[in-house]
Each structure stands twice: as structure tokens, then as C-alpha cells.
Amino acid sequence: MEFPLKTLIFYGFALVTIGSALAVVTFRNIVHAAFALMVTLFGVAGLYVFLQADFLAATQVIVYVGGILVLILFGVMMTSGRLEMRIHIERGQLLLGAGISIALLALLLTVIANMPVWKNLTDDGIPHEPTTEQIGKMILQDKFLLPFEVVSVLLLVALIGAALISRKEVRD
């Protein structure tokens, strides 16, 4: 049986992603969990590359790893005293959460395995072409112009709101 390199690399990325996501939810030290989350985000970026979404892979690395993860680490730094660095988990809640999660996973996998429309959808050999130009055209002159503007206003509102919420009270 032929086992091409591409398949091997795909399974490598999948294993890295899932394994580090498992580490995110099981590590007791929150800083270790944050760094495991970084590996997960890189793994998802690699999967984007396999889906021929090059622009999205770069965006994932820049925004998630460069932005959101740094925000999370700042949050850990500013809120965790030496007591809170380790995460406490109660046993009953752990069992209940694990039960719900496993049931949910079983449900999703059953649906995925039994959906006839999704079977035998494989790579159809569309030649690889860079997506950046098309994405730019679709966002800036095509049907996604209005959502793009709305999202930019939303981002501005969220950032101003975050700055307003998190600053100290000033007396006037």
C-alpha cells in the first residue's frame, strides 16, 4: 500500500493539534496550558495550509498566536497571584463534564459517519492558486463589503469598550 508523504504530514498535523488541545484542557498549570494552546493554533494553521487557505493560515498565526495568545498571557500575569496559578477542579464536576463531552463527541461522530452527502468528498484536484487576491477582491468590492465594514466598526467598539471597562476609576 502506498503511503504518500502528504498523508503522513497531514496525520502529523492532526495529531499535534489534537494532542496539544488535550494538553490545554488537562494541564494544571495555566501558563503551560496557554503554551499548549499556542501549539494547537499552529496546528490548525497547518490544517488550513492543507485546505489550500494560505491567507487564512497566515492570518491565524498573526492574529491568534501574535495577538490573542499574548492577551491571554497578559491576563494570566495580571490576575493570577501565586495561589491561582494552579487550576482547581472538583471531582464531581470533572466526571459530569467528561460524560457530557464524550456523549457530545459520540453524537457528532455518529452524524459525520452516517451523513451520506459528505461521503467520498475528496480533493478534486483544483490547482493550487494563491487566495489572497481573490479574498481582497471579495472583501473590498464584492458582496462582502458591507459585512467587512460592520465588522470593522464592531472591532473598534469592542476595543474602546475594553479600554473603558478595564481602566481604573478616575474621580473628576
Added chain:
Amino acid sequence: MSLQHYLVISSILFTLGIFAVLTRKNAISILMGIELILNSCNLNFVAFSRFVKPSENIVGAGAYVLDGQIIAIFGIVLAAAEAAVFLAIILAIYREFGSIRPDEVDTLKG
């Protein structure tokens, strides 16, 4: 690679995120779980837009459809906004209560 490979990966990521949200007692760990969930959602969008072709009378024959990727970009933007607001709220709560365990912030409890 088939579509189902990606769907299985994103289901596992989603489930792990749900698990983190349900069991963690630290608000920042809950944020990490939410990020996992959003990532699995984006992965689904991109995978579906790669593998499922819309009918040709909608987009024209042979069009290379990128809608799913653009939705995923919007998802990333929303995740960034959500993380910023989440951490701002966490900082405010920490100043007020001295803790970010969600079950200790219970002032509204009757």
C-alpha cells in the same frame, strides 16, 4: 484527505473546548476553551468551502469558491474582539473581587 478527516478533527477540538468550559474553575481557562471552540468552527467553515461545491447556477461554472474562508476571517476578527472584552471584564472582576473563579463572583445571588 476527505472532508470527514477535517470534520473529525474539528469535532474533537469542539468537544475538548466544551470540556474546558464545563470543568475549569478559572476564567482564563474558560477563555482558552472558547478559543478552541471557535477554532473548530473556523476549521469546519474552511473545510466545507473546500470540499462542497455549490450548484453551478449560483456561482457560475468552475468558480473557485472562497466564501467559507471569508466567513472564517470574520470569525477570527470576532474571536479577537471577544478576547479583548473578555479580558477587560476579567480585569475589572479581579479588581472588584480579588479572584477570577466564576463561582466566587456571586454578588447577584439572592
